Amino acid sequence: MAFARLSVLVALALTATQTVNAALTKRVTWPLACTANPPVVVPLFPIVDQIQQDLFDGGDCGEEAHSALRLSFHDAIGFSIHGSGGGADGSILAFNETETAFHANGGIDDITARQFPVFLETGLTAGDFVHLAAAIGTANCPGAPRLEFKFGRPAPKAPAPDKTIPEPTDSVTSILARFADAGFSSDEAVALLASHTIAAADVIDPTIPGTPFDSTAGTFDTQVFLEVLLKGSLFPGNGSQSGEVLSPLHGEMRLQSDFVISQDPRTACTWQSFVNNQQKMVTEFKAAMAKLQVLGQPRNLIDCSDVVPVPKPFTSAIKFPASFSREDVQIACPQRAFPSLATVAGPAPTIPPVPGS
Ligand code: HEM
């Protein structure tokens, strides 16, 4: 029902002339959400509400919001500048039987299973759904940028090829080569890793699901760029697992890939530049996400960014976790000053898991 209604409206809207459109606007009570010339009516606001209610518990920055952002990356990165099509097309939902079997997609079937019924309810194409859900889920996290949302992706034609998603055991050279093949510079790759500020691992060490990558997984702050640089001393779960390296904090996991990227001469200064620079991080993350979320898609998508909720701001200075200081930082960009940061008072914390993982 919802699907049929939306398709008709959208089909009308997309072919409407300005005159027809005036009549259509009259019949529809929803606000105009999208900029296009001639203007078109896309009834997205009720769909945004529905996604908030049915997927994000009314607007939380929890496990579902985090995994919606991860899903948009795993969907879109199946793209190559040397190929054609694919990319941010929602194939990860529509062809979930194929793509969830890829090694790098461990745990992704939980997300697609959670999103699939909501996707059907909305009547959007799989690509529009995956990338709208990621923009909304991210917006639920204080400090996040308001991501763009472009509307009008066609239905996906085929699953993405395997081996396009970077793995935490990959070398920096291979990770940067894969990003370059998808059209991203090394600086853009580092900016996209800001995503790991609202992230946790379920699969790396299955004995400790929901183990976060920083001490503030519910806030889109720059804490992850600081904590990945702190000297490691422990494994948070059942010893050393493939893809993790020593972590500085109980209850926190450090991905090997994040660590080697933070230390490599090609990426270390960009990594360090985001520490306590919220504005730089969100500006560069937003720009890189805008590219990611339309990879391989037609150029004439309609800008419907106005439907994306406005995130709460995060304006505090970040701090070293309790008991840590500048002496614990593994500086890999000595040519630039490291920001001066206060330390949280008290004994070293144990970071709690992200609920619902
Ligand atoms: C070098 C590239 C990357 C590697 C190797 C990588 C690897 C990983 C791994 C291993 C996990 C944990 C999976 C689990 O055990 O459950 C994870 C989680 C996550 N990743 Fe990445 N990632 C990369 C880039 C990205 C990018 C570009 C984004 C988004 C723009 C992203 C978003 C996320 C999010 C949000 C989570 C947390 C999901 C949740 O908490 O449910 N990652 N990543």
Ligand SMILES: *[C@@H]1O[C@H](CO)[C@@H](O)[C@H](O)[C@H]1NC(C)=O
């Ligand atoms: C996978 O897609 C099928 C439709 O092709 C759907 O019925 C099923 O619920 C989806 N499962 C998951 C885990 O996403």
Ligand SMILES: *[C@@H]1O[C@H](CO)[C@@H](O)[C@H](O)[C@H]1NC(C)=O
């Ligand atoms: C913990 O790790 C050891 C060695 O890697 C493995 O043999 C054991 O099965 C693991 N325990 C659990 C509960 O997964």
